Amino acid sequence: MATRRRSLRSLLPFALLTAGAAYALASWNWCGRWEESAPVLRGQVKAEGPLRAGAAKVAMVPPFPIVVAGYPPPRPEASQANPPLHARAIVLQAGEARVGLVSLELLLVTAPMVEQIRAAASDLGLHGVLVFASHTHSSFGGYDARVVSQLVGTGRYREDSVGVIVSAASQALHQAAAALGEVSLEVGEASDAGFVYSRTGGEAPDGALTRAVFRGAAGPVAELLFFSAHPTLVPRQREYVDPDYPGRLSELREAQGGVVLVLQGAVGNASVAFNEGQGVERAAGFAQALSGLVDKAAPTATPGPTRLALARAEVALPRPDASRLVPSLTRAAGDNFLCYSAARTAEVSALALGPLELLTVPGEPTMGAGLVLARRSGATRVLGLASDYLGYVETPELVAQAAGESKRQYYGPALLERLSGAAQVASAAAGFTPQP
Structure with missing residues (x-):
């Protein structure tokens, strides 16, 4: 025993030196x-003229089994989606200007992923493509190669995960471009601060919702909904991937016609305040209640x-x-x-x-x-x-x-x-x- 203690004491300076060297190395700039x-x-592109729009949604089927993204470890691994995940796209054209918008039911998007989506749509004559994440904390991961992201939120990087996302987004953009037709633009707004609250202080969220409807001769072609609240209603430990309330809200509104993209506004300190139901029923209940707020945002036509x-x-x-x-x-x-x-x-x-x-x-x-950002840019919505x-x-x-x-x-x-x-x-x- 004494010999072992002497041996450990002799190793102590080496251990301290090693720890000090590691600390110095890690602390180097x-x-x-x-x-x-x-x-x-x-x-940049800028034009004016009669508005045309086309929209589409495509199922985004993860390469199961796949990690559920949104939280630090331990993370569950999903074997199926319930309800299904989607990529939604709308292509807009006025005069010579043509742009595409894509909404993905994911925690986040990455710059390399966005560049791949833009490259896949390069044959559509688009002057730009904007790609958004719905920010659901219960969708699949594996698409962000950054070490911090892999550790904190999205899990081990997988090329097949990226491939699924890019393919679905590209298909949605191509189908939307093929469906271009004349539409009118209608815009409405409503707010209810009871839907959200600030979890960390700062400027209080106002529960504002902006609605843009693209209406064709046969009915709605597409709808954009801008709202700010974290999609964290689905239970964390669940062996399914899930689009949370944005996906459910889109499905509810799409029953009335058109493709509905739900995009997050200034959301950093806004969380949901809906306490009815448990588990996935809570997400469904929130989507149903929020759909009522959408109805209150009665859109009015904008002159062409x-x-x-x-x-x-x-x-x-x-x-x-x-x-x-x-x-x-x-x-x-x-x-x-x-x-x-x-x-x-x-x-x-x-x-x-x-x-x-x-x-x-x-x-x-x-x-x-x-x-x-709104004050500095003049934006009506960030x-x-x-x-x-x-x-x-x-x-x-x-x-x-x-x-x-x-x-x-x-x-x-x-x-x-x-x-x-x-x-x-x-x-x-x-x-x-x-x-x-």
Whole structure:
């Protein structure tokens, strides 16, 4: 026994030296310097004329068995979908401008996935394709190669998972383009703050819902619903993938005709407040109640011709910042870990559609951040979870206080300012009406 103790004592200095070397190595600035540059316009189109639209939805069948994304480990593995998951698309055309919108019943989308979808639709003559995630926390994973994402939310990366998503999105876009026909645009709004609440403080969500209906001669062709609330109603430990309330709401509304895309607004600090039912019944009940709010958003026709514009701006992002996410002693190591997965640039897009001026960002802006982005760009609505996923976007004031959703923001306090700069460039190119 004494000999063993002496042996362990002799190993102690080596262990301490090894631990110290590992700490120093992890704390080295592996991130390097992140260059700051002005936002750059990457594409734009602007036209006016009679509006045409086509829409389609395609089943998105995961390569079972597949991990259920949305939460940290341990994660269940799904063997089937109940109800089914879908990719939905709408193609819009006015004059010479033609753009596509895709909604995927996923936790998030990635920039490589979006580029593959755009490449698959390159034969359709589209001037741009915007891809959104419904943000359901009960869909399948495996499509994000970033280490942080694999650990925190989406599980082990699988090429076949990406292939399923790209194929479904491409089919939906092609079917939508083939169905193009003349439509009128109708827009309505309603709100009920009782549907949502702020889980972390900050600007309180208002429960606002915007509805855009594309109506053809035979009835609705498509409908866009903009609403802000986390789809986390389906129980976490469940051996099925599930579209949560956005998928159920789409199915409910599609019974009346057309294809319905549910897109998330400034959602970072908005959670649901619907407490009726248990399990999946709660998601179904929320969708049913929210459908009633959609009915209250009675749409009115907008006079033609319709303007359609899309502009995309790229901006350099600030350096990742783990100071609010990890203990202070591991701050440098946390920064390095985030840098390994973090994007260095982001795409912000501005879409003008009749009276709607929509700004899209690749993350989850809180209500406060959404108000800043709207004010800086003139947007009537800010949409998140588009084109990529950067994490949360909080106001610099709350980031400095480590308050609000800043503990889930991967980048430094300059993130909102950088995105706002890109928003101004994109919105100006799309012809947004400046706010006073």
